[in-house]
Amino acid sequence: xxxxxxxxxxxxxxxxxxxxxxxxxxxxxxxxxxxxxxxxxxxxxxxxxxxxxxxxxxxxxxxxxxxxxxxxxxxxxxxxxxxxxxxxxxxxxxxxxxxxxxxxxxxxxxxxxx
Amino acid sequence: xxxxxxxxxxxxxxxxxxxxxxxxxxxxxxxxxxxxxxxxxxxxxxxxxxxxxxxxxxxxxxxxxxxxxxxxxxxxxxxxxxxxxxxxxxxxxxxxxxxxxxxxxxxxxxx
Numbered sequence: 001x002x003x004x005x006x007x008x009x010x011x012x013x014x015x016x017x018x019x020x021x022x023x024x025x026x027x028x029x030x031x032x033x034x035x036x037x038x039x040x041x042x043x044x045x046x047x048x049x050x051x052x053x054x055x056x057x058x059x060x061x062x063x064x065x066x067x068x069x070x071x072x073x074x075x076x077x078x079x080x081x082x083x084x085x086x087x088x089x090x091x092x093x094x095x096x097x098x099x100x101x102x103x104x105x106x107x108x109x110x111x112x113x114x
Numbered sequence: 115x116x117x118x119x120x121x122x123x124x125x126x127x128x129x130x131x132x133x134x135x136x137x138x139x140x141x142x143x144x145x146x147x148x149x150x151x152x153x154x155x156x157x158x159x160x161x162x163x164x165x166x167x168x169x170x171x172x173x174x175x176x177x178x179x180x181x182x183x184x185x186x187x188x189x190x191x192x193x194x195x196x197x198x199x200x201x202x203x204x205x206x207x208x209x210x211x212x213x214x215x216x217x218x219x220x221x222x223x224x225x
Contacts, residue, residue: 042217088155108156
């Protein structure tokens with residue numbers, strides 16, 4: 001079945017630690033995205049990539065980094081500079097740039113601070 | 115002002131009821147509109163796109179009013195399984211696939 005796989009489902013971060021969230025898709029989608037969701041709030045865009053080897057900052061990129069070396073993969077690193085990392089992180093993909101393309105989501109990673 | 119605003123609810127309705135949600139957006143150049151459904155502690159899933167002429171998918175009807183910059187979702191004959199948070203989603207302008215998400219409207223359907 002085609003889809004988006006995020007791992008791990010739950011992740012705990014210690015003070016000063018960098019952690020990496022995995023996102024893999026087999027939908028052959030060009031565009032991929034990372035969002036953060038806090039309770040009672042809408043999704044906020046962290047980073048997005050419209051094509052391999054290219055990515056752009058979203059609205060809340062500070063304290064995060066990404067890479068897009070392969071079409072299928074778009075890992076997100078939450079660095080120690082992100083002081084409030086506890087949230088639900090969602091990865092999404094779409095067929096490509098173009099405002100009429102809906103996005104499909106993975107089932108998310110819940111990150112908490114130890 | 116938020117780019118996409120929704121009434122957070124919750125809307126508590128009995129099974130079989132008809133319920134409507136509205137959503138307003140601030141950017142008049144917005145091009146594409148969607149409704150997503152998000153179950154508790156799960157990922158959002160596309161419910162339906164919203165077209166200028168309005169569109170229907172079974173018990174769900176979506177409407178777009180560009181002049182007033184609002185989108186609506188009507189659910190007829192509510193089922194217990196419709197209980198979820200409904201997210202209004204807007205693309206700011208053409209050729210750019212950034213989606214702006216509303217915070218969502220929570221619906222609770224009770225027996």
